Amino acid sequence: MAQTAGIRQRAETMLRVAAMFASSGLWRPGPPLKVARQLDALRRWGTTLGGSLVSAAARDPGRAAIVDEYGTLTYAQVDARTDRLAAALGDGGARPRVAVLCRNHRGMVESLVACSKLGSDVVLLNTGMSAEQSLKVLDEQQVEVLIADSEFAEVLKGAPAAVRTLTADGPGSAVAELIDRTVLKAPLTPPPHSGRTIVLSSGTTGQPKGAGRHSRPGLGPLASVLSRIPLRVHETMLIEAPMFHTWGYAALQIALGLRATMVLRRRFDPAAGLRTAAETRATALIAVPIMAQRMLEWRSSTQEELDLSALRIVALSGSALPGGFATRFMDAFGDVLYNLYGSTEASWVTIATPRDLRRHPDTAGRPPRGTRLAILDEEGRPVPPGTVGRIFAANELLFTGYTSGATKETVDGMISLGDLGRIDEDGLLFVQGRSDDMIVSGGENVFPGEVEDALSELEQVREVAVVGVPDEEFGQRLAAHVVLHPGAELTADQVRDHARRRVGRFAVPRDVYFPSELPRNATGKVLRRQLRAEADRAS
Known part of the structure; x- marks a missing residue:
């Protein structure tokens, strides 16, 4: 019985993949010789990052793979350059563990692909971490090679003497020089074992943790995304989300799988980003919510005309959408918005389409194909539709555990995402927030997101x-940190009066602060621990 069920499950997966790939154009007929080379590359290299690049170069060698501040590289050029870089990093047969501390540009992509071709473990360092945090990760993860942008001089200089350091940004970087001077003695062959990819948790609550990722994910995850987001082969993808983060790294994997052109920018700027999208005729924008929010604000405040008619998809992930934002964004840019909810440990769990967001701007959407989702109570039992509980999920991209040896709570093969949420009668997920962010004031449970949406x-x-x-009388009280638009005026009493009309009495913020901005990490998540500390000191 179990064998029959397994066969049926594999058959269903194959049919799902076939349907998604057909709709995306991936199975579009092409020159027989190139198709044969593409399939042979996949057979030999698999679906690793390096394998996806080799496969794409075999099918579309002359297609632009990377467009950045330094110019354009074709798939054939990236393939050849990463072969040479892999050979240089693995000189003498070594497969060093490599840490990468880079912004979005060709040097980062080439470093990641070369490490994949070599079979090296890769640790993705967060550009928003302090030098002290980065150096601690180098030690904890036993890194042997550090590839970093030159701006991170403190980390490069502070690395242990045993760690080989290489800069990666620009034609004159150490990585570029290695590529230029390395001569292959023999064609590169697939490594005997795929290296691990280690993504760091966002670190909003302390030292980030390393989460192991599957480096050979198969075709299922790509089909999963395509089941909810209509990406197509040969997209032009402007990737603004940092590629050291789960969503940015996933965008790199998706782009290679679709043989897309990746448009990369080192630093985010809303005006420059939208101008780049217009100039390159970008068809997809990959970003985190705060980036899209800043783009909307800039476009609403300028008279500059930009032709964004090619932009079909704006896919966001990394944090919750602000209240009402989805509707405002689609009113300005069209119904192109897709919102992905997930975590470092589970990748994407649900995806909201423009249709979902028009009906319910606060929804996280539905699970894509191949993902199981459940809302469980404290004893691990399913709760009725509409009831708030703990979010659990399982898919083909679950992490392999933290590098420390720790893991997440698991129920029936699904891991806890650490969030609270509910699923409505139509199967849409609504995330209430982190379980440890819930505020208990006077015995009442308050979800910060509900109050934030009301004040927005x-x-x-x-x-x-x-x-x-902390509050001596109620256990906890609410503190609202409200950032105003330039020139706007608002008083604490006006904030509280509005809250009284929109939420329960127990959810009205007693403390109201007006900072110039909210503290965020490099992926745009609000550093709530820092806000709590600031409010506690001020009280």
Whole structure:
């Protein structure tokens, strides 16, 4: 019985993959010789990052793979350059563990692909970490080679003497020089074992943890995304989300799988990003919510005309969408918005389409094909539709565990995402927030997101974060950190009066602060621990 069920499951997966790939154009007929080379590359290299690049270069060697500040590289050029870089890094047969600390540009992509071709473990360092944090990760992860942009001089200089350091940004970088001077003695062959990819948790609550990722994910995850987002072969993808993060790294994997042109920018700027999208005729934009929010604000404040008619997809992930943002964004840019919910440990769990977001701007969407989702109570039992509980999920991209040896709570093969949420009668997920962010005030449970959405309705409010701080009488009280639009005015009493009309009495913020901006990490998540500390000190 179990064998029959397994066969049926594999057959269903194959049919799912076939349907998704057909709709995306991946199975479009092509020159027989190139198709044969593509399939042979996949057979030999598999679906690793390096294998996806080799396969894409075999099918579309002359297609632009990377467009960045340094110019354009074709798939054939990236394939040849990463062969040479892999050979240089593995000189003498070594497969060193490599840490990469780079912004989005060709040097980062080439380093990641070369390490994949070599079979090296890769640790993706967060550009928003302090030098002290980065150096601690180098030690904890036993890194042997550090590839970093020259701006991170403190980390490069502070690395242990045993760690080989290489700069990666620009034609004159150490990585570029290695590529230019390396001569292959023999064609590169697939490594005997695929290296691990280690993504760091976002680190909003302390030292980030290393989460192991599958480096040979198969075709299922790509088909999963395509089941909810209509990406197609040969997209032009502007990847603004940092590639050291789960979503940015996933975008790199998707782009290679679709033989897309990746448009990369080292630093985010809303005006420059939208101008780049217009100039390159980008068909897809990959970003985190705060980036899209800044783009909307800039476009609403400028008279500059930009032709963004080619932009079919704006896919966001990394943090919750601000209240009402989805509707405002689609009113300005069209129904192109897709919102992905997930985590470093589970990748994407649900995806909201423009249709979902038009109906429910606060929804996280539905699970894509191949993903199981459940809302469980404290004893691990399913709760009825509409009931808030703990979010658990399982898919083909679950992490392999933390490098420390720790793992996540698991129930029936599904891991806890650490969030609370509910699923409505139509199967849509609504995320209430982190379980440890829930505020208990006077015995009442308050979800910060509900209060934040209510305060975001005020036209003077640019963004807002609500946290709980200790209170002798109620256990916790609410503190609202409200950022106003330039020139706008609002008082604490006006904020509280609006909250009284929109949420329960127990959810009205007692403390109201007006900072110039909210503290965020490099992926745009609000650092709530820092806000709690600031509110506690001020009380």
